[in-house]
Amino acid sequence: MKKTVFFLALFFALNSCTQEELRNENPNTEMSQKTPLTEKQINERINQAIKNEGTFNWKNESDHFLWSAIFRGNRMVSIGFGSSKDDFDRSKSPDNKNMEDEILNAIAKSEGRGSARFLLNSDKYLNQLDVTIEKEETITALRQMKNIRYVEPADYHYFENEAKYNTTSKSSGSGSSGCGFSTATLSAVDYTSTTPTAKIPWAFTKHNIPDAWNYSTGAGVTIGLIDTGVSPDQSLLGSSFNNGASSGRTITKFGVYNADGSADQCGHGTKMASVMAAPRNNAGLPVGVAYNANLIAYRAAENVVLETSSEQNGVKTAFTDLGNNTNVKIISMSMGHIFSVGKIEDGVKYAYARGKLIFCAGGTSTSFTNFVGVIFPASMPETQAITGVKEGTSNQKCNVCHSGSQIDFTFQMERASGNTVPVLSYYNGQADYVGGSSVATAATAGIAALVWAKNPSWTRDQVLNKMRQSATYYPTVNSSYGYGNINVLKAVQ
Known part of the structure; x- marks a missing residue:
């Protein structure tokens, strides 16, 4: 059985540069270097920061290091500006046009060319620009400006370079980036049946989700999914979204990655949509947690690793679009990066x-990379970070899952047999399994929809507090697993 998981193993080998090598490195080498650092040198620095400090941020690096990564990343630069670190919203930033013009003029002066030749994009909702820059002196000038929040490489391919230069990564044998189009015959012990003929995944029963359906099915709540899109070949996530006991709801699909449509070309997004909101169907296939919720699905990236400028822009756009959609209450994303991306x-x-x-x-x-902590953007305080745990536990992470102090909730998604959660396949009439923190996240978003549908007048904080109060460790917090597993029946009563 092939299981699609949120693989980042290829990208977390942080031992490529030994302590002895670092001690022997001349600290003045970078300052005297007239040519850009190599991709290997850049990755070694990133890896060492993550290994020693637990995180990496471009703002902590020298102008030369930053310019080197920009040079190695197609000269593309992402610039965040504003009067303060929290001045990111153009609608609340009355001086945004003047600040932008000042930045563009500074670049034009340093680069010796007009903005038409270097401006790639000016975001209409955020104080953020994408430009191309050739000179290190331009980077230095920008970082000295008072209204700059961040200057980052917009297209540096860390993961691709890690695969190229890190021998440990090469030998790890992974790198599917969460994609897969497999199907599977579900084991009879991994589901129970319900009317009309839908299959309830075993994990749902562990969280008392079937009993919670007596109180809420997610009706009236809209969930936004940011992922790789939804399969055009799975009718239960298309023309038959209102099938069986599911009715009166809508599914809408958008494509904001590379302008090539909304169709899933990876398989990951389809599985997330399934566990979140698949209909309580009459086709003998797995049902989703919130089987009467509305779904808006964005194809924002090629796969779950947000590597390229196109993917990072796609995710940024999906978040702002969903933020502006007053019908959307919940957003779920099972993708990420190992360090912060300013525009996202x-x-x-x-x-x-x-x-x-x-x-x-x-x-x-x-x-072998499970020692890596919570990834971005789950590491942000504005998000709820979710991880998967083994059946019957709330503090034993699945074999491929991460844990850490930033985790907020857990979801049981791995059995002793190794089987994970039954979901709809990419292909019509077929099922599959999916695991990792990806499925745990999508399921928890579905749980939130059940709680909000039961209490439609509640605010985000009220919904979140009810979920916390219904979880394993409340009122305390586990140091690595947050509030633990949610008893969904308790959460909707």
């Missing part, structure tokens, strides 16, 4: 400021 951080904050309850995957990889 702005998008998350934009949606959060508009009252959205945001769930993000805490991270999934193979066992």
Whole structure:
């Protein structure tokens, strides 16, 4: 049985540069270097920061290091500006046009060319620009400006370079980036049947979700899914979204990645949509947690690893679009990066400021990289970080799941047999399994929809507090697993 998981193993090998090598490195080498650092040198620095400090941020690096990564990343730069670190929203930033013009003029002066030749994009909702820059001196000038919040490489391919230069990564044997189009015959012990002929995944029963359906099915609540899209070949997530006991709801699909449509070309997003909101169907296939909720699905990236400029822009756009959609209450994203991306951080904050309850995957990889903590953007305080745990536990992470102090909730998604959660396959009439923190996140977003549908007048904080109060460790918090598993029946009563 092939299980699609949120693989980041290829990208977390942080031992490529030994302590002895670092001690022997001349600290003045970078300052005297006239050419850009190599991709290998850049990745080694990033890895060492994550290994020693637990995180990496471009703002902590020198101008030369930053410019080197920009040079190695197609010269593309993401610039966040504002009068303060929290001044990211153009609608609340009356001086945004003057600040933008000042930045563009500074670049034009340093680069010796007009903005038409270097401006790639000016975001209409965020104080954020994408430009191309050739000179290190331009980076230095920008970072000295008072209205700059961040200057980052917009297209540096850390993961691709890690696969190229890190021998540990090469030998890890992983790198599916969460994609897969497999189907599986479900084991009879992994589900129970319900009317009309739908299959209830075993994990739902562990969280008392079937009993909770007597009180709420998610009707009237709209969930936004940011992922790789939804399969055009799965009718239960298309023309038959209102099938069986599911009725009166809608599914809408958008494509904001590379302008090539909304159709899932990875398989990951389809499975997330399934566990979240698949209909209580008459086709003998798995049902979703909130089987009467509305769903808006964005194809924002090629796969779950947010590597390229196109993917990062797609995710940013999805967050701002969903933030502006007054019908959306919940946003779920089971994708990420191992360090912060400024434009995505702005998008998350934009949606959060508009009252959205945001769930993000805490991270999934193979066992030898499980020491890596919670990934971005689940690491942000504006999001709820979710991870998967083994059946019957709330503090034993699944074999490929991450844990850490930033985790907020857990979801049981791995059995002793190794089987994970039954879901709809990419293909019509077929089922599959899916695991990792990805499925835990999508399921928890569905749980939130049940709680909000039961209490439609509640705010985000009221819904979140009810979920916490219904979880394993409340009123305390486990140091690595947050509030633990949610008893969904208790959460909707």
